[in-house]
Amino acid sequence: MEKTITKGNTEVQILNAARKVFIKKGLDGTRMQEIADEAHINKALLHYYFRSKEKLFEQIFEKALNDVFEVINRCIYEDGDIYTFIETFVTHYLSLIKENPFIPNFIFNEITTHPERMKQLSTQFKINVPAFRHMIEKNINQKKITPIRPEHFMVDLLGLCIFPYVSRPLIEEIFFKEQPAETEHFLNERKQHIIFLMKKALQA
Amino acid sequence: MEKTITKGNTEVQILNAARKVFIKKGLDGTRMQEIADEAHINKALLHYYFRSKEKLFEQIFEKALNDVFEVINRCIYEDGDIYTFIETFVTHYLSLIKENPFIPNFIFNEITTHPERMKQLSTQFKINVPAFRHMIEKNINQKKITPIRPEHFMVDLLGLCIFPYVSRPLIEEIFFKEQPAETEHFLNERKQHIIFLMKKALQA
DNA sequence: GTCTATAACCGGATAGAC
DNA sequence: GTCTATCCGGTTATAGAC
Numbered sequence: 001m002e003k004t005i006t007k008g009n010t011e012v013q014i015l016n017a018a019r020k021v022f023i024k025k026g027l028d029g030t031r032m033q034e035i036a037d038e039a040h041i042n043k044a045l046l047h048y049y050f051r052s053k054e055k056l057f058e059q060i061f062e063k064a065l066n067d068v069f070e071v072i073n074r075c076i077y078e079d080g081d082i083y084t085f086i087e088t089f090v091t092h093y094l095s096l097i098k099e100n101p102f103i104p105n106f107i108f109n110e111i112t113t114h115p116e117r118m119k120q121l122s123t124q125f126k127i128n129v130p131a132f133r134h135m136i137e138k139n140i141n142q143k144k145i146t147p148i149r150p151e152h153f154m155v156d157l158l159g160l161c162i163f164p165y166v167s168r169p170l171i172e173e174i175f176f177k178e179q180p181a182e183t184e185h186f187l188n189e190r191k192q193h194i195i196f197l198m199k200k201a202l203q204a
Numbered sequence: 205m206e207k208t209i210t211k212g213n214t215e216v217q218i219l220n221a222a223r224k225v226f227i228k229k230g231l232d233g234t235r236m237q238e239i240a241d242e243a244h245i246n247k248a249l250l251h252y253y254f255r256s257k258e259k260l261f262e263q264i265f266e267k268a269l270n271d272v273f274e275v276i277n278r279c280i281y282e283d284g285d286i287y288t289f290i291e292t293f294v295t296h297y298l299s300l301i302k303e304n305p306f307i308p309n310f311i312f313n314e315i316t317t318h319p320e321r322m323k324q325l326s327t328q329f330k331i332n333v334p335a336f337r338h339m340i341e342k343n344i345n346q347k348k349i350t351p352i353r354p355e356h357f358m359v360d361l362l363g364l365c366i367f368p369y370v371s372r373p374l375i376e377e378i379f380f381k382e383q384p385a386e387t388e389h390f391l392n393e394r395k396q397h398i399i400f401l402m403k404k405a406l407q408a
Numbered sequence: 409g410t411c412t413a414t415a416a417c418c419g420g421a422t423a424g425a426c
Numbered sequence: 427g428t429c430t431a432t433c434c435g436g437t438t439a440t441a442g443a444c
Contacts, residue, residue, distance in 0.1 A: 010427080028232035029317050032420060042429055047421060049427095102316060109313040111373045112306060113233050119373060127378055146404075151379050151390060152397050159367030164359050166370070169315045169323060174331055175355050186355060193356050200350075201405040214409080236438065246411055251439060253409095 011049055013039045015059065022060045023106045027114065030057075061110060062121055064103050069125045071096050078131040082139040083199060086157070090194050093161045098187075104162045145202040153202075160194045215253050217243045219263065226264045227310045231318065234261075265314060266325055268307050273329045275300050282335040286343040287403060290361070294398050297365045302391075308366045349406040357406075364398045 017039035021030050032053055036043040050056040075089040097104065111118045136150040164171065164187055176182045221243035225234050236257055240247040254260040279293040301308065315322045340354040368375065368391055380386045 025317050026230070026232065026313070028230065031418095043420085044422080044430085045428060051421095053420065105312055105316050107374075108309055108370050109230070112309050113229050115373065119377070122374065122377060129379060149393070149397075151375075152393070154379075155368050155371075155375065155394075156364060156401065158371070159363040160360060163363030163367050166312050167359075167362070169319065170311075170326065171355075171359065173323070173326060175333060175358075186353075189353070189356070190359075193353075197360065197405045200407075201401045203404075235436090247438090248412080248440080249410060255439095257438070 010039075010041060010045065013041065014046060014049055014056075018056050019060050019063075022057055023064070023100075023102045026106065026109055027054075027057050058121060061107075061118070062124075064100075064107060065122060065125050067096065067100070068103065068107065069127055072127050076128050076132050076135065078134050079138065080135050082135065082145055082202070085135065086198050086202075087195055089157060090161060090191055090198075093158075094191050097162060097165050101165045101168070105166050108166075143204050146204050148202065157194070157198065160197070161190070164190055214243075214245060214249065217245065218250060218253055218260075222260050223264050223267075226261055227268070227304075227306045230310070230313055231258075231261050262325060265311075265322065266328075268304075268311060269326055269329050271300065271304070272307065272311065273331055276331050280332050280336050280339065282338050283342065284339050286339065286349055286406070289339065290402050290406075291399055293361060294365060294395055294402075297362075298395050298398075301366060301369050305369045305372070309370050312370075347408050350408050352406065361398070361402065364401070365394070368394055 014035070018035050021035050021038055025034075030053075032043055032046055035056075036046055039046075046053075046056065050059070071092050072089075075085060075092060077085075111122065132154065133150045136145075136148065136153060139145050140147050168183065168187070171186075172180055172183045176186065218239070222239050225239050225242055229238075234257075236247055236250055239260075240250055243250075250257075250260065254263070275296050276293075279289060279296060281289075315326065336358065337354045340352070340357060343349050344351050372387065372391070375390070376384055376387045380390065
């Protein structure tokens with residue numbers, strides 16, 4: 001009776017466990033045994049459900065990439081106001097990262113350590129670049145913002161949001177060694193700070 | 205005679221080879237055989253010179269971290285003008301990354317995949333935080349810039365410089381799929397763009 | 409110092425009982 | 427579907443000749 005709670009979803013348990021371990025340790029650093037332990041099942045079951053380590057990994061990687069692209073696309077409206085865009089983008093993106101702080105690092109690392117394979121997996125995801133470019137250019141033409149290359153704008157926003165989480169251990173070590181709790185507070189301040197920074201930088 | 209060119213510096217050859225492989229593949233993804241091949245020597249020699257894979261790795265990791273911190277510290281002057289700081293910092297930092305584009309990813313990844321060990325190694329490096337804070341606060345008091353928390357300012361600069369290189373494969377895929385050579389041009393534009401962006405954002 | 413050969417170990421994958 | 431036991435390839439590390 002109590003067992004029914006988890007009955008039938010061994011597959012889900014495995015996926016959750018795999019996600020947790022892969023994201024923290026990467027493809028090469030992950031041991032199938034550790035996933036099995038985390039999922040409270042036997043190593044052999046992993047192969048029963050997913051055939052191989054790599055097959056299991058691909059599912060996790062694709063899902064992670066999909067989440068990241070989805071949030072970006074949800075914020076893009078061809079005719080949107082750019083100041084609204086900045087606010088919604090930063091808000092949604094930071095909340096995604098806050099809930100999954102290891103994801104960006106995970107993605108970047110797998111792409112650089114296994115370029116061929118990951119590149120192939122990553123090509124299926126797209127962001128709506130034409131709509132994004134259109135939005136920026138329209139706002140420029142309306143003199144709402146100073147001229148800027150759309151690609152720089154997007155990279156700026158992503159870098160400002162993502163970098164503090166990717167480099168968190170070093171930031172903690174450098175700036176907040178004496179009061180580690182302050183790091184959390186600092187990261188929470190980022191939202192207002194980034195919005196302020198980008199709005200001011202873009203003023204026409 | 206020709207052999208003397210490399211005689212006596214087997215150790216250096218190994219370090220160069222190890223650096224190249226570790227930085228691209230990470231600690232877990234690196235095989236000692238690959239380092240040996242890259243250095244054109246035998247696998248056993250690696251152990252003769254460095255005892256173990258981990259010992260060899262530590263040397264590479266520490267050197268990488270040291271380079272990164274050194275550049276930052278070289279730009280900090282307690283009484284410096286902040287607009288000068290922005291220019292020299294961005295210039296030096298981008299040229300470091302351009303020459304070693306995989307270093308940031310390498311460092312972040314090792315710290316997250318092996319937190320205990322790497323944290324320990326990273327504590328020996330410091331940036332001159334008091335001088336940096338002093339510089340920012342002085343410039344604020346002189347009304348040269350709008351008030352900003354020094355930590356945010358540093359994280360902004362680093363993120364804007366580093367992120368485009370860390371995410372290069374995705375940027376290429378998303379924005380420049382049709383003309384991959386354009387990525388290089390885009391990255392070269394970053395220097396002027398970041399300087400422009402930060403100066404404008406900080407204006408008093 | 410540098411090599412070849414091999415030991416010792418680990419981890420992904422499979423066989424086969426239940 | 428789930429387990430235990432085991433295989434087998436690959437990888438770090440060492441022994442020992444030169």
